[in-house]
């Protein structure tokens with residue numbers, strides 16, 4: 001079966017063991033610990049699910065990054081989804097885990113149990129069908145995700161326009177990766193030093209890079225002196241990516257490298273990029289849950305498509321809602337703390353009742369630690 | 377007889393009689409039902425075990441079974457898993473107005489087939505018809521009484537016990553997901569839906585020292601071992617590579633981002649067995665399904681947790697599934 005070939009070789013126990021040995025050998029040559037941030041939640045998930053931390057030498061440390069589109073969604077925006085979904089004339093569509101995450105009024109799942117029509121779709125294009133079948137309803141697509149899903153949302157809008165479907169609206173929450181990476185490096189508390197980020201290098205996300213190309217990371221070696229290795233999501237990919245990274249440090253290089261050569265190029269998918277540019281423009285600021293406002297880090301619909309923009313059409317609350325005082329997600333994302341250092345980890349804060357962003361989806365660091373355990 | 381089920385077929389009148397006589401009794405009839413009274417006397421029971429379950433499923437017909445087979449097998453399996461021989465069943469239908477009579481008969485026929493496998497009898501029943509769109513085709517409720525032959529229970533599980541599985545996992549869940557999502561596969565997945573009494577009967581006859589059995593239905597294997605771990609304050613250590621998953625099922629899991637451990641089975645069970653009897657148990661299980669295997673042991677290392685060991689020597693928790701099963705995005 002073709003599908004099997006897609007993953008089998010990348011989970012081969014022998015390959016994983018061999019890579020683990022090789023990483024250890026190379027890491028012996030290092031004179032310091034290197035802290036690698038895996039930007040993407042997909043990587044966090046792989047690392048925890050396959051227990052890869054247990055295969056790493058002591059001087060390789062992982063910082064679990066903010067790359068989970070569900071986790072970084074601020075509560076006030078989840079409330080938007082909830083408010084929209086509760087309207088009689090609305091069918092609200094979204095992707096995956098988003099349905100479970102509680103805002104201040106509850107989750108979309110809760111809304112559904114109160115009678116709201118909430119549907120989760122595998123692909124944004126499924127929304128077209130729902131809209132055609134329900135001409136008397138407004139079908140709102142609550143769009144989430146990084147560069148990976150943004151072109152699909154653009155394609156949905158393009159199709160809606162072409163097919164003259166008038167009852168599709170959008171609530172856009174698409175965010176971008178390089179801006180948050182920059183923010184993590186730049187942000188510091190000016191009065192003390194212990195809150196400075198600890199990131200030495202980035203493991204770049206794979207699916208995002210398929211679309212955006214590895215070019216989006218070039219600023220990190222050149223401007224910030226942080227190497228980037230774009231790596232796939234399978235365990236062998238991650239191990240290989242780490243090995244490439246360690247070698248850069250051993251050999252004194254600092255550059256962008258691609259481990260995930262089977263799908264990622266420097267330029268990325270230009271068609272998809274054009275599609276994004278055609279319909280979207282950057283927001284001045286966008287609030288990331290756990291990290292705060294980050295300039296130019298998210299998309300919105302261009303003004304000319306205002307008639308499709310649910311944020312413009314409906315009156316939605318603007319106030320920000322803060323996370324629990326005890327939540328240390330921001331520190332976890334900067335690499336200063338591990339989930340288990342949080343006072344409420346696994347007690348007051350669990351995936352069933354998350355207090356902060358890192359616990360909400362299985363791709364968040366706290367949720368992955370909780371689910372898979374941090375065993376040694 | 378009409379081609380579709382009408383509301384009048386559920387109201388106790390002539391049409392109701394016709395449906396029962398022509399369709400249900402054609403296949404399922406016995407001395408108890410023939411009496412046609414309000415309740416049935418069951419005098420011959422010594423050590424009764426009693427269970428109930430309701431069944432709804434979309435699609436009603438799937439590769440490897442239908443709602444009728446699922447319902448009888450499901451209710452009887454609940455008894456078998458406790459070491460009780462299924463004997464008497466109640467059978468209640470809630471049918472949607474407009475449902476095809478032909479399809480209904482197909483369901484009744486598979487009910488009969490499954491009853492025979494369990495050597496069990498329907499002794500009482502009920503049929504209701506509800507207006508269109510107030511139910512999804514057919515719902516079935518079955519209560520079942522069995523006779524205790526052995527008493528399997530999670531309370532018997534101890535450190536050192538060996539954990540076995542009766543076949544490859546996640547077939548039912550994956551096949552239902554695939555058909556619901558319209559995913560077309562080269563080799564369609566067949567649900568594992570089946571009655572387990574014949575296997576349990578063999579295990580009992582061969583005097584295998586079984587501590588506990590549980591069919592891994594909703595929540596899959598992950599739910600069974602986690603429930604046991606919590607109930608007994610013990611740790612279950614499972615070797616991932618020993619739990620067989622077919623290529624097709626794994627493919628679905630890849631596409632949808634699920635772990636096979638959390639998907640439902642309808643004819644596959646987990647057994648905790650005295651360590652001295654594990655080989656004997658395995659041999660018997662393998663007669664029924666070559667994918668049966670020994671998958672782990674009971675320890676006290678991490679109480680209330682299930683540990684999953686990978687082939688490359690790492691370990692992690694296998695968590696209890698929770699909430700709706702949703703695909704990952706990234």
Ligand code: SF4
Nearest residue numbers: 327328342349356366
């Ligand atoms: S455990 Fe919960 S509260 Fe603590 S840092 Fe993680 S998400 Fe925040």
